[in-house]
Each structure stands twice: as structure tokens, then as C-alpha cells.
Amino acid sequence: MQYLLLIYDDEKNDLKMTQPQLGEVMQAYMAYTEKLRTDGVYLGSNRLRPVETASSIRIRDGKTNVMNGPFAETREQLGGYYLIDVPDEQKARHYAALCPGAKTGTMEVRPVWAM
Amino acid sequence: MESDALARETAEAVARRSYGKLVALLAARTRDLSSAEDALSEAFAAALAHWPTTGIPGNPEAWLLTAARRKSIDAARKKKRAELASDHITLMADELSQANENELPDQRLALMFACAHPGIDASIRAPLILQTVLGFDAATIASAFLVAPGAMSQRLVRAKTKIHTAGIPFRVPERDDLADRLDAVLEAIYAAYAEGWSDPAGTDIHRRNLAGEGIWLGRLIASLMPDEPEVLGLVALMLHTEARRDARRNNAGDFIPLDRQDTMRWNADLIHEAEFLLRRAGAMNRIGRYQLEAAVQSAHAIRRLTGSADWGAIVSLYDGLLQLTQSPVVAINRAVAIAEIEGPQAGLAALDEHTGDARLSQYQPWWAARAELLARCHRKTEAAKAYEQAIGLEPDPAIRRFLQRRQAALLGVP
Amino acid sequence: MQFMLFAWSAEGYFQKMPPAEAQAAIGAYSAFGEALRKENVLVSSNRLRPSGETTQVSIQNGKTRVLNGPYAETKEQLGGYFLIDVPDLDAAIAWAARCPGASHGTVEVRPIWTM
Structure with missing residues (x-):
């Protein structure tokens, strides 16, 4: 089964970090990605640019609105995701807990709808 | 409280009717649209503060113009390079004393030609006209043109800076250049109209849909340039299209294509006006894109009378x-x-x-x-x-x- | 440039419709996906299972904490995504407006941070 692991983390943390600290975080993510790959569960991942670069689009009564910012204003922001393929939800949660984002923010585990 | 409401209503009415006129007058010589808009918005704020106690002035437009010019002078004085600003201030002070109580000159046409200048990126011309002539804010324009609000506001600022720094004139071009340059203005207006047309419900936070504003701008140009057949052609085209607005959807909100529309739901007044303008344009014997497009719509509109569109005419x-x-x-x-x-x-x-x-x-x-x-x-x-x-x-x-x-x-x- | 289009919409949107209408509504999504594919802009896409099947995982004081439900409590829920590759943000917004989610929910456009 495929699961989407969404990483919610406070974007401001990144800004407070020094260059070496940022490097450490990057390395932790790279090691995590590598672990997913060697375990054969990795399907894809992406880091998202900060929410200030987001736009949201809604069409109502034929009127299109383009708004600045993300859909949900949250204390921690969606900063990236991993898509993995594992046998069950237990395993998905296991890998979510291994993600560096679980220590500093919140991981959301979403099952993907098999088509 | 009642005088507050009245002041607000009057200010809003003047803003709707004369925003572009005032911006054009304020920026005509300096070509500094951003400062003109800033000064004008301060003048509107001052009006809302003063009018409830002093009463609505006899000529609100002139009052706003004078107030905005004072704000511009203050702003210029605040700039450090006083000696450079002094000529500028003298000129503005002259203008201030000349601001008479009579009819203000209309320089909106010159403003539109500046906005649709070849030096301005074609994609930003319509947004720029909507903002400077009609006072739309960047967020509303951004939604209409499917662009992120931040990006739209940046592009508008960049275009205004270019008008200022590149020396783009506020002037109606000479005869030789007029055809091409007018085409750019008409294209921008038609783009504004088309954005509004794709909004079937015609709802807008400002209760002013772009289609209506496009027609308004078209009529404005037609009144300022009554001998340009393509201007009349564009207005006729917009009116023909607008006449079918209600017929495009049934009561359930379903889309109805042109050939299935109930012609009884077409707006006969708008069709008559369109036909009248098209005939007047035709009599000038200078055919062009907008007249041809309006004629196509006219050949569709004939179904109202004959039961079928004139497909032969449409093809040619x-x-x-x-x-x-x-x-x-x-x-x-x-x-x-x-x-x-x-x-x-x-x-x-x-x-x-x-x-x-x-x-x-x-x-x-x-x-x-x-x-x-x-x-x-x-x-x-x-x-x-x-x-x-x-x-x-x-x-x-x-x-x-x-x-x-x-x-x-x-x-x-x- | 790659962009993520997140489709947020009220869950139960399809369920509340008569079956024929629901089929058409789902059909609109597949037509959108097909158009993305045909124009060579689609990188990947997934529909997510209902937010009720979601869990949150975080690590606090060394302990793994698991909660039910999605991270953001919102009126509309993240129902799926389209990862696209287009020249610029304007193109991404134009595609977002074509996504059926824009007319019954909100489509959030997020630029991908390329490494």
C-alpha cells in the first residue's frame, strides 16, 4: 500500500538555524531518504518552498479568486513529503517516526487511494 | 453618523466616476503614477475625515484634486534633495492655484495610451488600465487574470516605474502612429472585457464586473474619439456579446451554446445599440478587426428575427x-x-x-x-x-x- | 519548474451526489489528469484516502506519539495532489484553475524546492 508522509514543521526554525545546523538537518534528511531507498519502500519525495510562495485558487459562481498563501494557516507548515510503499499502516507509521521531521514537527500519514 | 455615511457615499461615487480622471490629471506632467495614486488615496482619506463636519463641497472632484496636489507637494518637500524638487513644487503650486471650480480637463485617453505604450509589456497593459483608470486593486485584477496577487502587484509597480523612468508620454499619438497605438489600447480593453465575460455570474467583490467596466471604457474612448470606426466596432462587439449574457445559462445554471440559446433572453436594447454603432462605423469606410468581429455577432443576432444565423455571411x-x-x-x-x-x-x-x-x-x-x-x-x-x-x-x-x-x-x- | 497542486475539498462531496453525477464529477478529475498527461506536464498524481484514515506521528521526549486525524483541522480536507512541471507560476495557476477541485474546493499551488 502506498502512503503519503506529510511533514509539518515550523518554517521559522529554518531561519533561526546557523549554516552548520542547517547542514546537519539536510544530512539527516538525506540519510533518511537513503534508508527508505535501501529498504525498498521509497517512491518519491519533494521539499516545498516556504508557504509565502504559495497561491490558492478557488472558483465560485464562475468567479476565479487567486489568493496569496496556503489553504490552511497552521502553526507548523507543510514543508515536504515522502511517498512510500509498505505492506501496512503499522509500517508506514514506523517510517514516519524515523523521519527527521517527526522530532521537530508533526508527520501526517495519509493512505493513497489505489486506483 | 448620517453625515459620515453621506460623505462615504459621495466619496465612493466620485471614486467610481472620476478616479481615472484624477489620476490622469495628477500624473500627466510628472508621469509618476504611483505617487499620483498615493496622493489620491490620501485625499480620499482626508475627504472621509473632513466632509462629515465641513459638508460635501460643491465640486467634490476639484476638492479631491486640490487635496491630492497638496499631498504631492508635501511628499516632494519631504524628499531631501530640495533644490531639485523646487521647480517641481513651483509647477505644482501653479497648478494648484489654477484648479478652478469648473469642469476638469479629461486626460484619461492620454493615460490609456501611456498604459498601452509599446514599451509596456503587452500582458500588463489591460491590468494597468484597470488599476489607473478604474482604481481596481492588484488582488482583484490578479484573480481576473489568473496571476498570483504578489506577482501582479509587482508587475504593476514595474510598469509604472517604467512609465516614469523611461519617459513614456501621456499623449494621444499623432495620426501616423495612431492606428497601431489605438489597436493596443483597444486590445487591452477587450482583454478586460473578455476576462469579465468568462465570469458568467458577473459577481465581484467590488460589485463591478470587468465586462461592464470594459464596455464603460469602450464607451469612454468612443466619446473621446467619435471618428474612429474601430472604437465603435469594439463597443458594438462587446454589446452584442453582452446582450447574450443571461441566455448563456439556463435556470439550473447549465451552459447553453450560442446556437441553442433562447433569443427571447437576448437583450434587445443592447443589440440595437450595437447595430447602430456598427452602421455608423461602416459608413466611415475603414474596415478593421473589431468591425468584422462585431459583424459576425450581428449575423448571429439576426436569428432573433429570421430564425437562423446568416452562416454565409459569417463564413466570409x-x-x-x-x-x-x-x-x-x-x-x-x-x-x-x-x-x-x-x-x-x-x-x-x-x-x-x-x-x-x-x-x-x-x-x-x-x-x-x-x-x-x-x-x-x-x-x-x-x-x-x-x-x-x-x-x-x-x-x-x-x-x-x-x-x-x-x-x-x-x-x-x- | 515543478509545482505541487494540492486539492483541498470537503469530504463527502462525491458521496452526497446521485451516482450518475458523482461519476461525472470523478470523470472531470480524470479528464483533467488526462489533459495534464497529454500536455506532458504531469509528473505524478495521487488521490488520498479520507482524512479519517489519517494518523499523526511525532516524537516528544524520545517517545513516539500517535494521534488520529489530519494535522490541520479544516473545513476542507486534502484529497489529492498533482505534481506538474511547467515554465512558471502563471502556467501553474492556469492549470490549478482547470482542476475541478478549484470549483468545489481550493487548489493550493506550491513551488517545489529543487535541490
Whole structure:
């Protein structure tokens, strides 16, 4: 089964970090990605640019609105995701807990709808 | 409290009617649109503060202009390089003393020509006109043109800076340049209208839909340049289209294509006005794109009287338009018209001439027209595929539903 | 440039419709996906299972904490995504407006941070 692991983390943390600290975080993510790959569960991942670069689009009564910012204003922001393929939800949660984002923010585990 | 409300109402009414007029007057010499807009918005704020106690002035426009000019002088004085600013201030002070209580001169046309100057990126001309002449804010314009608000506001600022620093004049061009330059202004206005037309409900946070504003701008230019047939042609085109606004949807909100619309729901007054303008333009014997497009709409409108559109006229008008514009959009409409006279095979053949045009692959009407003609030729599988592409490209849910129903009918799905 | 289009919409949107309408509504999504594919802009896409099947995982004081439900409590829920590759933000917004989610929910456009 495929699961989407969404990483919610406070974007401001990144800004407070020094260059070496940022490097450490990057390395932790790279090691995590590598672990997913060697375990054969990795399907894809992406880091998202900060929410200030987001736009949201809604069409109502034929009127299109383009708004600045993300859909949900949250204390921690969606900063990236991993898509993995594992046998069950237990395993998905296991890998979510291994993600560096679980220590500093919140991981959301979403099952993907098999088509 | 009542005087507050009255002051607000008057200020809003002046803003609606005269915003562009005041911006044009404030920026005409300095060409500094951003400062003009800032000064004007401060003047409006001052009006809301003063009018409730002092009463509404006899000529609110002149009051606002004077207040805005004072703000500009203050702003210029605050700038450190006083000696450089001094000439500027003297000039402004002159203007201030000249601000008479009579009719203010109208420089909106010059402003529009500055906004649609060849030095300004074509895609920002319509937004710039909407902002400076009508006072739309960047967020509203951004939504209408499907652009992120931050990006739209940046582009507007950049365009205004260019007008200021590159020395783009506030002037109606000389005879020789006029045709090309006027075309850019009309194109920007038509772009504003078209954005509003794709908004079927016509609802807007400012209760001012872009289609209505486009027509308003067109009429404004027509009143300032009554001897330009293409201006009249554009207004006629917009009015013909606008006349069918209500007929495009049934009571359930479903999309109704032009050939199935109930002609009783077309607005006869707008059609009459369009026909009148088109005849006046025709009498000037200088044909152009907008007159031809308006004539096409006129040939559709005749169905109201005769029961069928004049397809023969429509095909030859599109022939002329295609020659003039080389527009792939015209080519699609021409092919559909050909199918009405010579049958779907001929229409499809006319369409096929444009297969491979990169501009069309993401254009919903291209796929919808193909699907329709393929279906009429009983090429069901290809038609269904073309419908699928059209559905995937269409943002309006009502039109999406319409296309889905056509596709389902084709495949015999109940 | 790659962009993520997140489709947020009220769950139960399809369920509340008569079956024929629901089929058409889902059909609109597949037509959208098909158009993206045909124009060569689609990188990947997934529909997500209902937010009720979601869990949150975080690590606090060395302990793994698991909660039910999505991270953001919102009126509309993240129902799926389209990862696309287009020249610029304007193109991404134009595609977002064509996504059926824009007319019954909100489509959030997020630029991908390329490494």
C-alpha cells in the first residue's frame, strides 16, 4: 500500500538555524531518504518552498479568486513529503517516526487511494 | 453618523466616476503614477475625515484634486534633495492655484495610451488600465487574470516605474502612429472585457464586473474619439456579446451554446445599440478587426428575427478576419461556420489545416470544436477522446458538465 | 519548474451526489489528469484516502506519539495532489484553475524546492 508522509514543521526554525545546523538537518534528511531507498519502500519525495510562495485558487459562481498563501494557516507548515510503499499502516507509521521531521514537527500519514 | 455615511457615499461615487480622471490629471506632467495614486488615496482619506463636519463641497472632484496636489507637494518637500524638487513644487503650486471650480480637463485617453505604450509589456497593459483608470486593486485584477496577487502587484509597480523612468508620454499619438497605438489600447480593453465575460455570474467583490467596466471604457474612448470606426466596432462587439449574457445559462445554471440559446433572453436594447454603432462605423469606410468581429455577432443576432444565423455571411467575415489576423481562434470559428454550410467533413478539413499549431493544444474550444465535428462525422472514438481533452482543459464547471453530457450522449451512456 | 497542486475539498462531496453525477464529477478529475498527461506536464498524481484514515506521528521526549486525524483541522480536507512541471507560476495557476477541485474546493499551488 502506498502512503503519503506529510511533514509539518515550523518554517521559522529554518531561519533561526546557523549554516552548520542547517547542514546537519539536510544530512539527516538525506540519510533518511537513503534508508527508505535501501529498504525498498521509497517512491518519491519533494521539499516545498516556504508557504509565502504559495497561491490558492478557488472558483465560485464562475468567479476565479487567486489568493496569496496556503489553504490552511497552521502553526507548523507543510514543508515536504515522502511517498512510500509498505505492506501496512503499522509500517508506514514506523517510517514516519524515523523521519527527521517527526522530532521537530508533526508527520501526517495519509493512505493513497489505489486506483 | 448620517453625515459620515453621506460623505462615504459621495466619496465612493466620485471614486467610481472620476478616479481615472484624477489620476490622469495628477500624473500627466510628472508621469509618476504611483505617487499620483498615493496622493489620491490620501485625499480620499482626508475627504472621509473632513466632509462629515465641513459638508460635501460643491465640486467634490476639484476638492479631491486640490487635496491630492497638496499631498504631492508635501511628499516632494519631504524628499531631501530640495533644490531639485523646487521647480517641481513651483509647477505644482501653479497648478494648484489654477484648479478652478469648473469642469476638469479629461486626460484619461492620454493615460490609456501611456498604459498601452509599446514599451509596456503587452500582458500588463489591460491590468494597468484597470488599476489607473478604474482604481481596481492588484488582488482583484490578479484573480481576473489568473496571476498570483504578489506577482501582479509587482508587475504593476514595474510598469509604472517604467512609465516614469523611461519617459513614456501621456499623449494621444499623432495620426501616423495612431492606428497601431489605438489597436493596443483597444486590445487591452477587450482583454478586460473578455476576462469579465468568462465570469458568467458577473459577481465581484467590488460589485463591478470587468465586462461592464470594459464596455464603460469602450464607451469612454468612443466619446473621446467619435471618428474612429474601430472604437465603435469594439463597443458594438462587446454589446452584442453582452446582450447574450443571461441566455448563456439556463435556470439550473447549465451552459447553453450560442446556437441553442433562447433569443427571447437576448437583450434587445443592447443589440440595437450595437447595430447602430456598427452602421455608423461602416459608413466611415475603414474596415478593421473589431468591425468584422462585431459583424459576425450581428449575423448571429439576426436569428432573433429570421430564425437562423446568416452562416454565409459569417463564413466570409471569418475569411476576412483570418486574412487580417492569422489568428488560430478565428480559424476554429471559421471551420465551425463552414461545417454549417458545407457539412462536418468540410469543417473538419478546415480545422485540420491548423493541426500542429502549438498555440491550440491547450485551448479548450479547439478540442470541443474537433469533438463536435468528429461526432457529426460518426467518428465516435476520436470524438470521445477530443471531448475528454476539452473537459480536462475547461475551468468552468458548467461548460465542463455540458461537454461531459455531449460525450456521454455520443457513447450512448444514459 | 515543478509545482505541487494540492486539492483541498470537503469530504463527502462525491458521496452526497446521485451516482450518475458523482461519476461525472470523478470523470472531470480524470479528464483533467488526462489533459495534464497529454500536455506532458504531469509528473505524478495521487488521490488520498479520507482524512479519517489519517494518523499523526511525532516524537516528544524520545517517545513516539500517535494521534488520529489530519494535522490541520479544516473545513476542507486534502484529497489529492498533482505534481506538474511547467515554465512558471502563471502556467501553474492556469492549470490549478482547470482542476475541478478549484470549483468545489481550493487548489493550493506550491513551488517545489529543487535541490
